[in-house]
Amino acid sequence: MSEYLPEGKLISEQENINILHSLKMLEDAKNSEKILEAKACVCDSSHNLIVDLAGIKGIIPREEGAIGIKDGSVRDIAVISRVNRPVCFVVTDITEDENGKPIVMLSREKAQRKCLDAYISRLRCGDIVPARITHLENFGAFADIGCGIVALMPIDTISVSRIEHPAERFTVGMDIKAVIKSVENGRISLSHKELLGTWEENAERFCAGExxxxxxxxxxxxxxxxxxTPNLAGLAETKEGVRAGQQASVYIKSIIPEKMKIKLIIIDTFDYKYNPKCPEYYCDSDRIDRFVYSPENCRKRVETIFDT
Structure with missing residues (x-):
């Protein structure tokens, strides 16, 4: 398994567990600068993270807590917020306290720089990557694409069907796939809708009369x-009392691929509390250069071209 994964993906891997249980293997990991993960249990008054290494005390000094802490471009909340969560790191030193107990010095910042240099800096538009949702805002979702390095997925790239808030699609901690949409001045923007299937792929799930x-x-x-579906919507005749956000039972009158339209009749509606499920993906490759959403025989062409 790659070590350049969203934070939290390595912690349950057997190799990672084995290393944390052995001082000798931790020493080997230090020499090879291998990226490991463990749970941060405390952030002390100096904002150093205390990490549980299977009973051995690990310390991530404040300035090693994340890229940008040293120069002040990233606030300390980036460190404080890791308490009770997995953190990635490389081992930088193994010493002993005054009682002869081992203390392992760690750096999350070095792990992130290694991830940036060996993985994220090489990503190109159209690459499909694993990601983990870290937080949600009105304008989009933020996702960890490797070692706690976060990229933005704007709300209009989440799905073809428009939503009011990313919480309608995602929950914090959800593992998803994402497409690299743009890379500008070191900032990466993500997209998602191109992985959720074309109009025809989604429409094939339905039949007129259902x-x-x-x-x-x-x-x-x-x-x-x-x-x-997240990438398919139809137009229903108006009905009194219908409100945006409601769940609906709808009768499918017709499906018209050449016009990219589905005609519906609303049978019933009721209030609905969103409970997002993991997305269903139609793309199983690790790259997409062009995505044509519209049917071939449709006059209107809807596509995404990923410039490399």
Whole structure:
């Protein structure tokens, strides 16, 4: 398994566990600068992280807590917020306290720099990477793409069907896939909708005459847009009392690929509390150069081209 993974992915790996239980293996890991993971249990008054190495005390000094702490470009909250969570690190030294007990000095910053140099700096637009959601804002989702290094996924790139907030799709800690959308001045932007299938791939799951579930996404004077899947929505005839955000039972009148339209009738609606599930992906490769969402026989062409 690659060591350049979102933080928390290595902690349960057997190799990682074995190393944490052996001073000799920790010494070997120090010499090879191998990236390891363990749980941060305390952040002391000086903002040093105390890490549990299977009963051995590990210390990540404050300035080694994350890239940017030393020069002040990153605030200490980046360190404090790691308490009770997995942290990645490399071993920098093994010493003893006044009672002869081992103390292992660690650096998360060095692990992140190693990840940047060997992995993230080599990513190009269109590369598909594993990611883990770290926090959600109105404008998008932030995801760890390796060793706690975070990139933004703007809300309009999460799915074709529009949402009001990323919490409608993701939960913090959810493991997902993401596409590198852009790399500018060292900042990486992510996309997601290109992995959720084309219009035809999603429409193939439905047939005219079926009654299926959906989510009311918007209500206009000419009808209501109903999401059937994250990358597929149809237009329903207006019905009194229908509100955006409701769950709906809808009857499929027709599916028209050449117009990229699905006509629906709302049978019933009820209030709905979002409980996001892990996304269903239609792409199993590690790269995508071009994504054509629209059907081949549709006049309107909807596509994404990833410039390398």
């Amino acid at each position: 009654t299926v579930s959906g989510i009311i996404r918007s209500v206009e004077n000419y009808g209501a847009f109903v999401e059937l």
